[in-house]
Amino acid sequence: MYWYVARRLAWAFVATFIILTITFLLLEVTPDAQAAQLQFQAAQGGGSAEAAREAYETRRGLDAPLWERYSNYMINVFTLEWGWSDTRSQPVVEAILDAYPYSLMYGIPAVLISTVVGIAIGLYSATHQYTLADYAGTFVAFFGISIPNFWFGIILLLVFAVELGWVPVLFDPNVPVFSVANAKQLVLPVFVLTTAAIASEMRYARAEALEYVNAEFVKTAKAKGADGRRILTRHILRPALVPLSTILVGDLLGLILTTSYLVEVVFGIPGLGRLSLDAILNQDTALVLGTTFIPVLIAVIGNLLQDLAYTILDPRIDYGDR
Amino acid sequence: MSGNDSATPDAARDATSDATLDATDREGRNPLLSVRDLRVRFRTEEGVVRAVDGVSFDVYPGETVCLVGESGSGKTVTGEAITRLVKSPPGEIEGEVVFDGQNLSDLSEKQLRKIRGGRIGHIFQNPQNALNPVYTVGWQVAEAVRLHTDASRKEARERAIDLLDQVGIPEAAARYGDYPHEFSGGQKQRVVVAQALAANPDLLIADEPTTALDVTIQAQILRLLADLREEFGMAVLLVTHDLSVVAEVADRVVVVYAGKVMESGDVYNIFEDPAHPYTRALLDCLPGRGGETRGIPGRLPDPTNPPDGCRFHPRCPHALPECREGAQPPLYEVADDHEVSCVYYDGSHDPTAITGEASSRPSFPDGGGGGGVSDRANVRPDDSREDEDDE
Numbered sequence: 023m024y025w026y027v028a029r030r031l032a033w034a035f036v037a038t039f040i041i042l043t044i045t046f047l048l049l050e051v052t053p054d055a056q057a058a059q060l061q062f063q064a065a066q067g068g069g070s071a072e073a074a075r076e077a078y079e080t081r082r083g084l085d086a087p088l089w090e091r092y093s094n095y096m097i098n099v100f101t102l103e104w105g106w107s108d109t110r111s112q113p114v115v116e117a118i119l120d121a122y123p124y125s126l127m128y129g130i131p132a133v134l135i136s137t138v139v140g141i142a143i144g145l146y147s148a149t150h151q152y153t154l155a156d157y158a159g160t161f162v163a164f165f166g167i168s169i170p171n172f173w174f175g176i177i178l179l180l181v182f183a184v185e186l187g188w189v190p191v192l193f194d195p196n197v198p199v200f201s202v203a204n205a206k207q208l209v210l211p212v213f214v215l216t217t218a219a220i221a222s223e224m225r226y227a228r229a230e231a232l233e234y235v236n237a238e239f240v241k242t243a244k245a246k247g248a249d250g251r252r253i254l255t256r257h258i259l260r261p262a263l264v265p266l267s268t269i270l271v272g273d274l275l276g277l278i279l280t281t282s283y284l285v286e287v288v289f290g291i292p293g294l295g296r297l298s299l300d301a302i303l304n305q306d307t308a309l310v311l312g313t314t315f316i317p318v319l320i321a322v323i324g325n326l327l328q329d330l331a332y333t334i335l336d337p338r339i340d341y342g343d344r
Numbered sequence: 345m346s347g348n349d350s351a352t353p354d355a356a357r358d359a360t361s362d363a364t365l366d367a368t369d370r371e372g373r374n375p376l377l378s379v380r381d382l383r384v385r386f387r388t389e390e391g392v393v394r395a396v397d398g399v400s401f402d403v404y405p406g407e408t409v410c411l412v413g414e415s416g417s418g419k420t421v422t423g424e425a426i427t428r429l430v431k432s433p434p435g436e437i438e439g440e441v442v443f444d445g446q447n448l449s450d451l452s453e454k455q456l457r458k459i460r461g462g463r464i465g466h467i468f469q470n471p472q473n474a475l476n477p478v479y480t481v482g483w484q485v486a487e488a489v490r491l492h493t494d495a496s497r498k499e500a501r502e503r504a505i506d507l508l509d510q511v512g513i514p515e516a517a518a519r520y521g522d523y524p525h526e527f528s529g530g531q532k533q534r535v536v537v538a539q540a541l542a543a544n545p546d547l548l549i550a551d552e553p554t555t556a557l558d559v560t561i562q563a564q565i566l567r568l569l570a571d572l573r574e575e576f577g578m579a580v581l582l583v584t585h586d587l588s589v590v591a592e593v594a595d596r597v598v599v600v601y602a603g604k605v606m607e608s609g610d611v612y613n614i615f616e617d618p619a620h621p622y623t624r625a626l627l628d629c630l631p632g633r634g635g636e637t638r639g640i641p642g643r644l645p646d647p648t649n650p651p652d653g654c655r656f657h658p659r660c661p662h663a664l665p666e667c668r669e670g671a672q673p674p675l676y677e678v679a680d681d682h683e684v685s686c687v688y689y690d691g692s693h694d695p696t697a698i699t700g701e702a703s704s705r706p707s708f709p710d711g712g713g714g715g716g717v718s719d720r721a722n723v724r725p726d727d728s729r730e731d732e733d734d735e
């Protein structure tokens with residue numbers, strides 16, 4: 023098992039390396055917007071576009087050989103020297119550090135609630151298959167999956183902020199983190215994200231649990247005299263956790279990569295999604311790169327944790343000698 | 345084994361009414377388990393499946409009763425309906441199940457949980473899937489102990505090790521922490537038996553406990569069950585399609601077909617003087633009973649739409665016009681502790697048409713003898729891996 027863990031760790035490093043290398047190569051072949059702009063300005067001012075480009079490249083260290091630039095890039099990535107954001111006039115790392123607490127503020131509650139509630143509803147649905155409650159759960163799931171998040175967010179804002187005035191329309195980043203005001207303005211974004219994530223969690227949990235609801239060993243447990251709750255938590259949920267643990271990482275990524283953009287834009291939250299979106303719109307290459315590293319890191323670390331969770335959750339998987 | 349004192353010769357008793365067997369004493373005892381007119385229906389999209397349709401039988405303390413029939417005859421569902429293990433919905437259970445004077449049909453889920461695993465132990469067909477793969481076998485046996493006693497974790501652990509030792513797991517203490525996938529099929533079945541025995545049950549319901557096992561292991565498990573029965577003095581209700589197993593362990597036999605009892609009685613009566621054509625056909629499937637081995641032609645009736653009259657008449661070589669109409673014939677008493685549901689025994693027919701001479705065994709109407717036998721109907725003792733789909 024230790025050998026397996028060590029190998030997984032090593033593989034996580036390799037994967038990170040590969041992803042970073044691909045990112046580097048992509049950047050190499052991408053036309054540099056700033057260089058193009060400088061060249062354009064130089065040409066307009068009657069200067070040499072070529073000279074301007076060379077000056078720019080020397081200044082940025084782009085005239086060094088490919089290998090040197092690659093190793094510099096790698097060192098910088100691992101030492102958190104992620105460059106300078108021109109549009110924000112601050113280091114990229116600083117910009118990210120400023121933004122991420124806002125993402126966590128709605129992200130953590132959304133993930134926790136959707137995981138717990140989603141699995142709970144899924145289990146209930148599975149054990150009460152084809153009852154009214156099961157159909158209701160299925161309806162909620164499809165509602166959550168089908169409804170576009172940004173639209174749902176806007177409608178909720180219109181109803182609860184504009185019409186009813188229960189929550190503020192504009193997100194105020196200056197209120198204290200643990201305060202009623204902050205909780206109030208986070209309710210809607212968390213709710214929107216949760217409805218989307220709950221749906222997939224619930225469907226997976228239902229499908230996985232159904233596989234075990236009719237299992238022979240569940241009947242054995244019942245024949246032993248175990249009560250319904252014990253059967254559900256010990257004999258159904260526990261084996262179902264193995265596959266369920268795998269979708270958690272995917273859900274997190276989905277949340278961070280896509281949903282957060284929409285939610286942060288709609289609700290005006292200055293989190294990582296907004297930061298990344300603005301960087302893309304303003305062609306701030308360093309910042310785009312920096313905000314891309316975050317989901318990459320989460321994916322690599324998440325997959326690593328998931329593989330390790332397997333070893334604990336399912337004793338049938340033997341890693342000893344491989 | 346004698347002494348059904350109140351026996352009225354040729355007394356016609358309705359199979360679906362109260363008394364198939366007298367609930368009075370046999371050897372002065374009351375039955376431990378008394379099943380009366382048990383019915384289990386499943387509502388499916390194809391219609392209502394009547395898996396068990398009015399089954400009655402008794403199990404006396406300490407005896408082994410075998411529930412025999414082809415795959416799909418409703419014997420498994422009968423075994424699971426006793427403690428209401430049948431999932432409901434879609435299953436619906438009716439009828440009376442009296443266990444040690446308690447009517448189990450009246451009990452709440454909570455009271456029933458005390459009976460399940462406490463006074464009635466269960467063993468299921470396939471040991472491969474009967475144990476939860478993510479827990480150690482020791483944990484699972486200890487769980488059974490803790491569900492029915494106030495034992496502390498440590499005491500339950502010790503008891504579980506004792507139980508594993510009793511069912512013949514070598515080095516039980518060392519194997520306590522092993523997972524089910526580290527055990528062979530036979531060993532898993534031993535663990536399942538250990539779980540069922542955790543609370544010293546009075547009755548063990550064993551549903552095809554050897555079907556999924558190798559022949560050599562089958563014998564070991566049967567011996568283990570027989571030993572444990574002796575040691576614990578419990579009664580065993582053995583559900584099986586394997587007549588060689590029946591011959592080995594049964595005290596009494598209940599033959600079921602398509603959810604109905606065809607014949608029941610002492611094991612010697614059933615094997616020496618089988619009265620019902622179905623029982624005779626089953627026994628003819630056994631190799632080594634003289635004559636060629638053959639299957640029973642035809643197949644089980646559609647459980648959503650069983651035939652009128654005797655359930656077996658479409659496959660019966662002796663079928664008369666009256667077999668095709670009305671309800672299943674009542675159980676007629678042909679001897680002490682031997683009853684059969686067949687019109688030939690109503691007094692107005694000559695049963696020797698069925699029992700006849702062994703040499704003049706009837707040929708089947710569709711000519712199905714040695715040749716065209718359907719696999720499904722082929723009930724032979726060595727058919728150990730036959731698929732069970734009693735659901």
